[in-house]
Amino acid sequence: MRTQTFTTAVAALALLVAASTANAGATLDTVKKRGGVQCGVNPGLPGFSAADEKGVWKGIDVDVCRAIAAIVFGDAEKVKYTPLTAKERFTALATGEVDVLSRNATWTQTRDGGMGISFTGVTYYDGQGFLVKNKLGVKSAKKLNGAAVCVLAGTTTELNLADYFRTNKMKFKPVVFDTSDETLKAFEAGRCDVLTSDASQLYSLRLKLAKPDDAVVLPEIISKEPLGPAVRQGDDEWFKIVRWTLFAMINAEELGVNSKNVDEMKNSANPEIKRLLGVEQIKHGLGASDAWAYNVIKQVGNYGEIFERNVGKGSALKIARGLNGLWTSGGIQYAPPIR
Amino acid sequence: MTPEHDRSELPSRPRLWNDPKVRAIVFQVLVSLGVAGFLIYTTYNTLHNMEARGISTGFGFLSRPAGFGIAQTLIEYTEAESTYGRTFVVGLLNTILVSGLGVILATILGFIIGVARLSKNWLIAKLAETYIEIFRNIPLLLQILFWYFAVFLTLPEINDAIQIGASTYLSRRGLYTPSPVFESGFSWTLWSAVAAIVGAVVLIRWAHRRQELTGQRFPAYLVSLALVIGLPTVAFFISGRPLSWEVPERGAFDFSGGFALIPELAALLVALSVYTAAFIAETVRAGILAVSHGQSEAAYALGLRPSWTLRLVVIPQSMRVAIPPLTSQYLNLTKNSTLATAIGYPDLFAVFAGTTLNQTGQAVEVISMTMAVYLTISLLISLFMNWYNTRMALVER
Numbered sequence A: 001m002r003t004q005t006f007t008t009a010v011a012a013l014a015l016l017v018a019a020s021t022a023n024a025g026a027t028l029d030t031v032k033k034r035g036g037v038q039c040g041v042n043p044g045l046p047g048f049s050a051a052d053e054k055g056v057w058k059g060i061d062v063d064v065c066r067a068i069a070a071i072v073f074g075d076a077e078k079v080k081y082t083p084l085t086a087k088e089r090f091t092a093l094a095t096g097e098v099d100v101l102s103r104n105a106t107w108t109q110t111r112d113g114g115m116g117i118s119f120t121g122v123t124y125y126d127g128q129g130f131l132v133k134n135k136l137g138v139k140s141a142k143k144l145n146g147a148a149v150c151v152l153a154g155t156t157t158e159l160n161l162a163d164y165f166r167t168n169k170m171k172f173k174p175v176v177f178d179t180s181d182e183t184l185k186a187f188e189a190g191r192c193d194v195l196t197s198d199a200s201q202l203y204s205l206r207l208k209l210a211k212p213d214d215a216v217v218l219p220e221i222i223s224k225e226p227l228g229p230a231v232r233q234g235d236d237e238w239f240k241i242v243r244w245t246l247f248a249m250i251n252a253e254e255l256g257v258n259s260k261n262v263d264e265m266k267n268s269a270n271p272e273i274k275r276l277l278g279v280e281q282i283k284h285g286l287g288a289s290d291a292w293a294y295n296v297i298k299q300v301g302n303y304g305e306i307f308e309r310n311v312g313k314g315s316a317l318k319i320a321r322g323l324n325g326l327w328t329s330g331g332i333q334y335a336p337p338i339r
Numbered sequence B: 001m002t003p004e005h006d007r008s009e010l011p012s013r014p015r016l017w018n019d020p021k022v023r024a025i026v027f028q029v030l031v032s033l034g035v036a037g038f039l040i041y042t043t044y045n046t047l048h049n050m051e052a053r054g055i056s057t058g059f060g061f062l063s064r065p066a067g068f069g070i071a072q073t074l075i076e077y078t079e080a081e082s083t084y085g086r087t088f089v090v091g092l093l094n095t096i097l098v099s100g101l102g103v104i105l106a107t108i109l110g111f112i113i114g115v116a117r118l119s120k121n122w123l124i125a126k127l128a129e130t131y132i133e134i135f136r137n138i139p140l141l142l143q144i145l146f147w148y149f150a151v152f153l154t155l156p157e158i159n160d161a162i163q164i165g166a167s168t169y170l171s172r173r174g175l176y177t178p179s180p181v182f183e184s185g186f187s188w189t190l191w192s193a194v195a196a197i198v199g200a201v202v203l204i205r206w207a208h209r210r211q212e213l214t215g216q217r218f219p220a221y222l223v224s225l226a227l228v229i230g231l232p233t234v235a236f237f238i239s240g241r242p243l244s245w246e247v248p249e250r251g252a253f254d255f256s257g258g259f260a261l262i263p264e265l266a267a268l269l270v271a272l273s274v275y276t277a278a279f280i281a282e283t284v285r286a287g288i289l290a291v292s293h294g295q296s297e298a299a300y301a302l303g304l305r306p307s308w309t310l311r312l313v314v315i316p317q318s319m320r321v322a323i324p325p326l327t328s329q330y331l332n333l334t335k336n337s338t339l340a341t342a343i344g345y346p347d348l349f350a351v352f353a354g355t356t357l358n359q360t361g362q363a364v365e366v367i368s369m370t371m372a373v374y375l376t377i378s379l380l381i382s383l384f385m386n387w388y389n390t391r392m393a394l395v396e397r
Helices: A002-018 A027-034 A060-073 A089-094 A109-114 A156-167 A180-189 A199-206 A236-254 A271-276 A292-299 A303-310 B020-053 B084-117 B122-137 B140-154 B186-214 B220-238 B263-290 B293-301 B306-342 B348-360 B363-392
Strands: A037-041 A049-051 A079-083 A100-106 A117-119 A124-126 A128-133 A147-152 A172-177 A194-198 A215-217 A225-232 B162-164 B168-171 B174-177 B179-182 B243-246 B259-261
Touching: A027 A037, A027 A060, A027 A236, A037 A060, A037 A089, A049 A060, A049 A100, A060 A079, A060 A100, A060 A236, A060 A292, A060 A303, A089 A100, A089 A117, A089 A225, A100 A124, A109 A117, A124 A199, A128 A156, A128 A199, A147 A156, A147 A180, A156 A172, A156 A194, A172 A180, A180 A194, A180 A199, A180 B140, A194 A199, A199 A215, A225 A236, A236 A271, A236 A292, A236 A303, B084 B122, B084 B263, B084 B306, B084 B348, B084 B363, B122 B263, B140 B263, B140 B306, B174 B263, B186 B220, B263 B306, B293 B306, B306 B348, B306 B363, B348 B363
Parallel strands: A037 A079, A037 A100, A147 A172, A147 A194
Antiparallel strands: A100 A225, A117 A225, A124 A225, A128 A194, A128 A215, B162 B168, B168 B174, B174 B259, B179 B243
């Protein structure tokens, strides 16, 4: 009896001690020990993150995660994907369930400020739009007074929708669902007149309709939706790695380096390319090898390749570069130099 | 001669740590301290960790403006000014509405099906059995999705809405009916209705007591019905008919004005009622079968018709057996109403623990509040049913 109580007391104390405050700073160590990056993604948004018939994850957000793994491990396949719904995405990141949230999340002040997370950059400059059926004969979002609008729960889309209709003195009836597929089903069934979401999602959702040509995306873009990856705050080391993943891809496109010519580009005389690919050493301070950017470009690609293959000309979505083009070609994707 | 008791054989007073009573108290104190300590430690640990990660804490978010729209609000709600606290109340009222209506509908339907299952008519009994087996065994979520997508969303489109009467329209956007607008002076009608109901209750009680004492019957139910309908109507007309109707009008896209019963509420209500009614039917059947057969035999011997026997003898006794499982079914229905998120009905879980949680990021506070609400509702239902059960209990000698 005495030994029993003693051992239980010791076990309880040990548990208490072990359960003490977790440290908030050593994500890179955890990732290296685990041997893979734990990436939070969208369960199924074509173009951004979706698993194909063979179960292979594809999309822009997926490629960002693979690029992070390429920097940390030199192998872009060392990633595990956690599909997250819109409700649990930020909590999953803030509590440590995933290392990086690459889930077409909009970078806003309240999310940066009060949720314990930090956004590292913008993968895709998007904006909110409206999808309506052609037969309604509506050509502008300002003529939507009194419409029923299908929207995803807990997103900036919901808030922007309310603001837009209020500012334009129109009324609307919200029909709120948990997943994009449900909003699409309800839109198709005629439960609502309008489907609102980020414009990129509208294009990809429209493809899922039985008759995609029956619906049209209205021209108005009513908000700024900069989509990008997010990490937990307080861990600068990991933050810098995720930030420079994106910058490496943008710089590579700017310098004309892509996954096909990266090996011959190693012999280039251009000092910027030499620094990018690690031929000329610089103090990058990312805790990775000098070939960090080389690994990203070779195994995943530069920004243009990733864009075109997932949402651009090489995909079913066929979205134009537009705002997401380089700053040298009319867009606003701009990365600090690697020197 | 009685031998003298040997003093040394009497058990001496037990030592402090061998005394079972002292030991019991000490252990209880230790366990309470342990539980309290664990709770305090967990709370402190959670708060400390959240602060270290930069997650905001506290309930201050309840007074910030929400900024999102809700499909069905039983109280005043605007996107611009209403706070997160108000979304909590709106969600709570929606949950209470669907749970309350669901409980009533499920009970009525369940009773009917349960009694039908015991019918001597083979067809009726088999139909009831089929109903129970089908709706008991299909997962509730599937049933909700079925009613929503396969039934209510296949009603006519808004352009081909069915017109019922002068200004009631049925379409897949919902059932639009005129809503009453109460003008001043309606309070007379309201108060007279209340007075009529109170009067009816008093009248019925008096009539029952009179019947027990003297055996004379009085048509109490008919008279109270006349009272409850007649008195408010008279007051209504005397005060100048202070009631107008707001009629739903067709806009470019949809109807506006009037009262709208959204298909989400209808689908959830129907699915919950039909599903829970299958369980309640079995509970009712169990209760009826638990009443000794001798009771109905004696009732027949006294000349009571089968329907009277069922109503006056068997069912009151079956309630004793049926009420505890019935309580569980009501609690299940209330908790199952959280499946509303699957079809977009704005109940407490969808609005507060879904949208508000996502917008504010304060998971711990929001989920604790939601859990507390469901716990309170469930405890209230159990309390009421336990009180009812005690009233119904057999008083044995």
